[in-house]
Amino acid sequence: MRLTYSPEVEAFRAEFSAWLDANLPDEAATAVRPRSSADIPEWSRSFQRRMFDDGWLVPGYPPQFGGRNADLYEQAVFWEELGRRRITQSFNPQGLGIVSASIITFGTDEQKHRWAVPIMRAERTAALGMSEPGAGSDLAGLSTRAVLHGDRFIVNGQKVWTSGAHHADVLLAFVRTDPDVPKHKGISALIIETDSPGLVRRPFRDITRPEPDFNEVFFDDVEVPLENLVGELDDGWRVCTGSLAHEREMLWILWSQGLDRMLDDMLEQLNGGAGAAGDPVVLDGLGSSIMDSWALRLLGQRQLARSRRGLHVADQSLLKLLGSEAQQKLSLLMLEALGPAGLDRTVPPDAQSPYESDRAALSWADRYFFTFAGTISGGTSEIHRNIIAERVLGQPRG
Amino acid sequence: MEFEFTEDQLELQRTVRDVLDAEAPPELARAVADSESDGRELWDTLVGLEWPAMALPESAGGLGYGWVELAIVLEELGRHAAPGPFVATVTQFAPLVLETAGPEDTAALLADVAAGRTTGTVAVDEGAGTWDPAGVQSTARRDGDRLVLSGTKHYVVDGATADEIAVAIRLDGEVRAVLVPGSSVQTDEVVPIDPGVRHSTVTLDGVRVPADRLLGIGDATGAVRRALEESVTAIAAVTLGACQRIFDIINAHAKERIQFGVPIGSFQAVKHKLADMYRDIERARVLVYYAALTLAEDHPDRTLAASMAKAAAGEAQRRCVQDGLQLAGGIGYTWEHDLHLFLRRAKVGELHFGSASHHRRNVARLSLQSGTA
Numbered sequence: 001m002r003l004t005y006s007p008e009v010e011a012f013r014a015e016f017s018a019w020l021d022a023n024l025p026d027e028a029a030t031a032v033r034p035r036s037s038a039d040i041p042e043w044s045r046s047f048q049r050r051m052f053d054d055g056w057l058v059p060g061y062p063p064q065f066g067g068r069n070a071d072l073y074e075q076a077v078f079w080e081e082l083g084r085r086r087i088t089q090s091f092n093p094q095g096l097g098i099v100s101a102s103i104i105t106f107g108t109d110e111q112k113h114r115w116a117v118p119i120m121r122a123e124r125t126a127a128l129g130m131s132e133p134g135a136g137s138d139l140a141g142l143s144t145r146a147v148l149h150g151d152r153f154i155v156n157g158q159k160v161w162t163s164g165a166h167h168a169d170v171l172l173a174f175v176r177t178d179p180d181v182p183k184h185k186g187i188s189a190l191i192i193e194t195d196s197p198g199l200v201r202r203p204f205r206d207i208t209r210p211e212p213d214f215n216e217v218f219f220d221d222v223e224v225p226l227e228n229l230v231g232e233l234d235d236g237w238r239v240c241t242g243s244l245a246h247e248r249e250m251l252w253i254l255w256s257q258g259l260d261r262m263l264d265d266m267l268e269q270l271n272g273g274a275g276a277a278g279d280p281v282v283l284d285g286l287g288s289s290i291m292d293s294w295a296l297r298l299l300g301q302r303q304l305a306r307s308r309r310g311l312h313v314a315d316q317s318l319l320k321l322l323g324s325e326a327q328q329k330l331s332l333l334m335l336e337a338l339g340p341a342g343l344d345r346t347v348p349p350d351a352q353s354p355y356e357s358d359r360a361a362l363s364w365a366d367r368y369f370f371t372f373a374g375t376i377s378g379g380t381s382e383i384h385r386n387i388i389a390e391r392v393l394g395q396p397r398g
Numbered sequence: 399m400e401f402e403f404t405e406d407q408l409e410l411q412r413t414v415r416d417v418l419d420a421e422a423p424p425e426l427a428r429a430v431a432d433s434e435s436d437g438r439e440l441w442d443t444l445v446g447l448e449w450p451a452m453a454l455p456e457s458a459g460g461l462g463y464g465w466v467e468l469a470i471v472l473e474e475l476g477r478h479a480a481p482g483p484f485v486a487t488v489t490q491f492a493p494l495v496l497e498t499a500g501p502e503d504t505a506a507l508l509a510d511v512a513a514g515r516t517t518g519t520v521a522v523d524e525g526a527g528t529w530d531p532a533g534v535q536s537t538a539r540r541d542g543d544r545l546v547l548s549g550t551k552h553y554v555v556d557g558a559t560a561d562e563i564a565v566a567i568r569l570d571g572e573v574r575a576v577l578v579p580g581s582s583v584q585t586d587e588v589v590p591i592d593p594g595v596r597h598s599t600v601t602l603d604g605v606r607v608p609a610d611r612l613l614g615i616g617d618a619t620g621a622v623r624r625a626l627e628e629s630v631t632a633i634a635a636v637t638l639g640a641c642q643r644i645f646d647i648i649n650a651h652a653k654e655r656i657q658f659g660v661p662i663g664s665f666q667a668v669k670h671k672l673a674d675m676y677r678d679i680e681r682a683r684v685l686v687y688y689a690a691l692t693l694a695e696d697h698p699d700r701t702l703a704a705s706m707a708k709a710a711a712g713e714a715q716r717r718c719v720q721d722g723l724q725l726a727g728g729i730g731y732t733w734e735h736d737l738h739l740f741l742r743r744a745k746v747g748e749l750h751f752g753s754a755s756h757h758r759r760n761v762a763r764l765s766l767q768s769g770t771a
Contacts, residue, residue: 001407001466001691002400263771271766280759287758288713290771291685291706298401298684305402318677382666388676389669393649398664 005073012070013077016056020085023050030354034091036203036213038125038164044091048122057089057120058096060250065104065112066120072249072304079250083257086353086360094163095119095126099172102189106231106239115170115191129159129173129192129217130240137383139174140183140237144219146175146190148226148233153177153190155222161377165215166203168194173217178234187236191228198222206373208366209359248316249307252300255323255374259293261360262327262367265351266334275337285333292326314392317384324374325381331368338364401684403466411470417447418478427479427739430594437481437594445514450488455496458508465628469635469690476639479743481594483517486555489632491518493625494564498575499613507562507577519560520629521551521578521600522622529630529751531566531573531622536602538569538576543609545569545576547602553750557598558585564613565602572617578607592742597750627704630751631689634704634711637747638679638686641714643740644722645675651726662725671721678717682710702764705757712754715744 005013025043032041040048051057052066059078061067070078082089090096096119103116118124135142144157155175165171171192178186194201198220203212231239266286270277277283299319307313335342342364351361362370375381389395403411421443429435444450453468454460468488475484488511495507495518510516523529524536536549547567554563563578582605585598614621649672652663662668689707692700719741723730730737748754765771 001403001687001694003691003695003697260771267766267769267771271769277766283759283762284755285758286765287705287709287761290761290765291681291710291758293771294688294706295681295684295710298688299680301401302684305400309402315680318680321673322677322681382670385670385673386666388673389663393672393676395649395652395663395669395672396661398666398669 005077009073009077012074013081016059016078016081019054019056020081020087023047023054024085024087024355027354033358035211036164036167038092038095038127038166038168040091040122040125045122048090048120052121061104065117072308075250076253076301076304079253079257083253083260085355086261087355088357088360090122091357092119092122092125092164092168094128095124095168098128099126099170102172102239102242103191103230105242106189110227111191111230119170124169125164125167126170126172127162127165127168127194127215129162129165129171131161132158133160137380139240140187142174142176142187144173144175145179146177146188146224148177151226153224153226153229155190155192155219155224157219159217159219160214162201162215162217163213165194165217166201166212170194171217172230174236174240177236181234184237186234187240188233189230189236189239190224191230192219192222192224196222196224208362208370249303249313251316252296252303252319252323255319255327256293256296256300258374259289259296259323259327259330262330262334263289263293265361266330269334270337274341275334276339277337279337282333282337285329285337289326289330289333292322292329296323296326317379317387318392320378321381321384321388324371327374328368328371331364331371335364335368401688403470407466407470410467411474414471414474415477417443418474418480422475422478422480424479424736424739427481427594427743428736430481431592431739431742433593435481440480441482441484441514441517444482444484448512450484450514451512453488454492454508454512457501458496458505459512460508461512465631465690465694466687469631469687472632472635473639473642473686476636476641476743476747477643479592479594479640479643479739483519483556483560485595485632485636486519486560487511487517490520490555490625490629491560491562491564493628494520494575494622495613497621497625498564498618500615503613516561517556517559518562518564519554519556519580520625521554521557521563521565522626523552524550525552527553527750527753528756529626531619531626534566534568534573536565536567538567538574538612540569540609541606544606545609545612547576547578547605547607549602551600551602553588553597554585554600555595555597555750557600558587558596563600565600566618566622567602569612573619573622575613575618575622576607577611577613578602578605582607592746594739594743595746623701626751627689627700628693630704630708630757631686631693633747633751634682634686634689634707637711637715637744638682640740640744640747641675641679641682641711641718644718644737644744645672645679647737647740648672648675648722648725651730655727668725671725675714675718675721678710678714682707682714685710702761705752705760705764708752709754709757709761712748712757715748716754719744 029043055068057066059070100116100119146153146155177188200218202216205212345363451460452463456462538545584601588597686707689703692703
């Protein structure tokens, strides 16, 4: 055990840091803001493209896919630098982190160059079609149907919670291609252009903001070419569960940075006289949140160390559970510490960096509500507790 | 950073576990709980294996292992609810001597500790329950070449049995550490909730010791605090081990106990409690070993890290004792079942050397002062 990174890893950090100094767009250029999680303003598209071209977008990837074959510790300091400077890797996070990653992992060479690279270079944006009205926690129970006729699928059904779909150029959608086998075995992954005839998107608002991000997506005899099938026919569940394989050891960093972002604001605001900083109950809760933040970082670092040794990494559910619930705990604490000052929904204009998502700094009430996106999406906290009990602790399935 | 044990540390963990499985089985903790043993034979065994010397510096007759290695031993002692003077001697007495005494005193005193000839403890708290040396009111005054002590110390671990007590005392307004032979003070033992960890009230009034029993020079408030960072981290490691054992017992129980025709672990109400216990234990584990690492490297975060470790271990024990005893059902409520041996050790860890809440507030204040977490 040791406390510091090796000089080589620190040199990697310094190189990235210098690159950011030289390439980060002027603040004045950032006035146009993203309208959804699949809407990238032109200034940000060009910055993301530069990151890709210079091998800094996904450092763990090889150079042809926007990386430099960085190892896990180098990737960790890459994220630390982005977090420290409050830079969001991409304003189309699911397009980059899940859709293009799935195509890179499971797609053909042609698919990689036709879809993954343009998504990574921010020439196109993508959304993820997973959940359905009848398939949330029971994702494998999805029923959107795709029937193969010759060289094309005919798709009928509905997706929901499809973030950014109304601004996305393509969807990665999981569909049922064989209804007569156990539910995990009849699913396939398709790339679907959002301007396909018969595809209708209906954006709807969530409880934290005026601009909609979620969509219902309806498929009415939508034709999808066979060449848009990602992975094997009926092998979509593997794509679904493996789509994050590249970055599995890294996912905790986003939870950790989201928590630290809140914690920094909380410390600054309490020190600035907001809230009841001297209240022993507030101090007690703040101490626990600070411990959550450290524990998350240390558990994540332990996972990196284990992964580098080739050991099985089993704590993703633990990290997701801890990270999402820690954000909820902290934002509720700060909201209650503010008391009546928490009634004001105004966000100070300088509360966030121009390079990060507009969701990074919300009022504390909105922050608290927004944390439920963390404890519900990506597997609810209840589902992750089941996963921990069954897969880590060896308890029988219920 | 490389936040995982090295191969050598993993090997040490296996060795320590094997020794304690053989030498400190539940039967030993039970015999202590039944007042049929004082655990002395375990101490003799550990001395024979040079465990007290392990983490002491080589200049003091020790083996010079680091604090991470010591934490591995402490976690296993907790996992076995092991009795005996190891914790107070090695993680309370020795650090206070190291932090306050001059090199000659240190070498002489700790050589005896390393060899297992001397057991020790510290007397700091005076009833506040925070172990804050700034709160020390007990006094020493000079009388020729002797010191005359006055005051009362509370919750002194092994106070009735330790050979030497390092007492935090106020002399001429300064906090100092003075060595007092255990035989020279009046002690009143608290009836223990865990007979494997015994506390005493130590009355200093009228106790006279030679002036050369005073350790070091100048005010020792900071030195005592540094020593207590080690003591607090050690208690956290022991508590973590007790929690792990409670969890192991309950996780196995949930797989084996059949009700309504199925193992109770197939019920979500049970699964979710187990997942939460696991989460709190792993959270405490990384914070305990982070604290150990900061001590090993004398890193500036050690003050914060010690409080985080103690508070996280406290939170873990709260959940593990509560949900562990509940999930064990009626069988865990019996004296015959081993569970209570570990529940006791876990609860003791919370109640001395500052509560979880005390340490959480300390963490918050330190972070507000530095402006960063």
